[in-house]
Amino acid sequence: MDMKITFLGTGVAIPQKDRVQSGVLIEYGENKVLFDCGGGILNRIFESGVLHTEIDTIVLSHLHLDHVADVMCLLKANWLCEKLDAVIYGPVGTQEWLGRLMAIYPYMKVKVNVEVREVVAGEEFELSQGCNVRCTDGIHSVPSLGYRVEHDGEVVVYSGDTEPCDSIMKLAQGADMLIHECSFPLDFPMTNHATPDMLRPYLENSDISKVYLTHLYPHMQGHEKETLEYIKEKYEGEVHIASDLMTVEL
Ligand SMILES: [Zn+2]
Ligand SMILES: [Zn+2]
Numbered sequence: 001m002d003m004k005i006t007f008l009g010t011g012v013a014i015p016q017k018d019r020v021q022s023g024v025l026i027e028y029g030e031n032k033v034l035f036d037c038g039g040g041i042l043n044r045i046f047e048s049g050v051l052h053t054e055i056d057t058i059v060l061s062h063l064h065l066d067h068v069a070d071v072m073c074l075l076k077a078n079w080l081c082e083k084l085d086a087v088i089y090g091p092v093g094t095q096e097w098l099g100r101l102m103a104i105y106p107y108m109k110v111k112v113n114v115e116v117r118e119v120v121a122g123e124e125f126e127l128s129q130g131c132n133v134r135c136t137d138g139i140h141s142v143p144s145l146g147y148r149v150e151h152d153g154e155v156v157v158y159s160g161d162t163e164p165c166d167s168i169m170k171l172a173q174g175a176d177m178l179i180h181e182c183s184f185p186l187d188f189p190m191t192n193h194a195t196p197d198m199l200r201p202y203l204e205n206s207d208i209s210k211v212y213l214t215h216l217y218p219h220m221q222g223h224e225k226e227t228l229e230y231i232k233e234k235y236e237g238e239v240h241i242a243s244d245l246m247t248v249e250l
Helices: 041-048 071-080 094-104 164-173 196-203 224-232
Strands: 002-009 022-027 031-035 057-059 085-090 113-118 126-127 131-137 146-153 154-158 177-181 208-215 238-241 248-250
Touching: 002 041, 002 154, 002 177, 022 041, 031 131, 041 071, 057 154, 071 085, 085 094, 094 113, 146 164, 196 224, 224 238
Parallel strands: 031 057, 057 085, 085 113, 154 177, 177 208, 208 238
Antiparallel strands: 002 022, 002 248, 022 031, 126 131, 131 146, 146 154
């Protein structure tokens, strides 16, 4: 096994049964990297069997609450267990966002040692032990980044919140796994998010091995089978709908 992906949260800002907000844990070797940390993720980390104190690298797609609400909670839980260091990658604005929160919670500010690294589209950075990450812009109501994570020849791409678009699909070229948001069902009129009909043309003739759909609004309930069948009509790779605590090994 090279990489292990755990869907911690596959839901959105509106609560629903069995799906908390956004979060994906990627593990390689002893390393653990958390992509997004919305409400409910801290508890899902516990439920996954991973120790929250093992997570000190957080990569944020964007600053919407359903992707960041548990960041301070995770930092606090770690602090209470004497894990004080963390690195947070995120789009421009992440530093100011965290700085303002820390100003409201000064007892946190003096305890934890968080380094924020803001990244922009096209940037590449290296996480511990030879894990390379590249990011690009999605199309969303606020700046949102998608990330391509490559370790030992295995590639996982996480779309963040976005309409299906050229930049994210280019980032996903040749990926073993694409985690793409699919917020709403077929033919739902929508911008800034994905629906199956918006996504399928980009998957048709792509060289992506498998796609996991996440970030499901309650509107998607009951449309899972139709979504998978629709995409499979034109896409030859595997397609799945992610669920909380589902794990995939590459
Ligand atoms: Zn969003
Ligand atoms: Zn979202």
